[in-house]
Amino acid sequence: MGDATTPGVLRFSYGIMGSGKSTVALQVHHNLTRRGLLGVLCTLFDRDGTAVSSRLGVSRPAVEVTPEVDLLAMAHEFALVNGTLDFLVCDEVQFYAAGQVDQLGAVVDELGADVFAYGLLTDFRGRLFEGTQRMMELADEHVPLSVEARCWCGRRATHNARLVNGAMTREGETVVIGDTEAPETPLFGDVVTYELLCRRHYVEGLTG
Template identity: 85%
Template sequence: MGNGPTPGVLRFSYGIMGSGKSTVALQVHHNLTRRGLKGVLCTLFDRDGTAVSSRLGVSRPAVEVTGDVDLLVMARAHVAAEGGLDFLVCDEVQFYAEAQIDQLGAVVDELGADVFAFGLLTDFRGLLFDGTRRMLEVADEHVALSVEARCWCGRRATHNARLVNGAVTREGATVVIGDTEAPETPLFGDVVTYELLCRRHYGAGELG
């Protein structure tokens, strides 16, 4: 790992909502940091904003990967300022631009750092996110997260269904921030949540 003779790796770990990807991302960052390695935690559109947050209640500040962030330039700057870069942990990579996914590959190839990327495979329509598609194309390793989320019927959940005011919708913007639980007191407008469904009940639009 790091800037030595051993090359870095671009590893993409994926799952649906509720599969624990942010929890694993936080654990990886914690473990590597405790070993004294130099790294950066990144995210985009997390439910807590500029942080990586787990539904277990754990959260840590993170660099927000907005569209104007060049991740290779950021990594080079970290090397110059800190004397090296051993790893990046990147959550919510499904929302990253395709060019930013390529920049993560360049961080591995040019700097020898490891990149641990975490994200969803498909959106609420059941289609690959652009960032996910590019990550599947360029990553060295693809790892399915072992924590299985379940549909209300007990089958393995495979889809993130979007609910607006409690009803399944298949239209709208790709990026709408929500969670698997509705807020106790909606501030205004529609309430957007997500339901984890198996393929059968996603296709039928049936909720438990």
């Protein structure tokens, strides 16, 4: 890692909400840094803002990948300042632009760094996110996360359903930040939450 002559890997690990992707991202980052490797933790639209946070309560500051961020330029600058770049750990890659996913591929090819990317597969409409689609097209490895979330009926959950004030919706902006639990004190008029459903109950629109 950290040498353009040494092949790196672009690995995309994916699942639905509740599948533990942020927890795994934090664990991978922790393990790599403990080995003395140098890298960057990145995210976008995390529930804690400019951090990668797990529902287990673990959080770590991260670089926010806003649309204007050039990840390849950032990686080259990090390598110039620190002498090397061994890895990037990127959470919430479903929200990255397709061009930024291309930049992650270039980080692997030009710098020999490993890129560990984590994200959701589909949005609340059951369609691939832009960043996810490009990642599936470009990644060297595709790894489904092993933690299985469950629908209210007990079957394996496969879809993230969006609820607005408790009612399931299939319309609206692709990116609306929410969680699987409603906030105790809503800050705005509508309360947006997400429920994990199996395919059957997602299609039928039956929530728990």
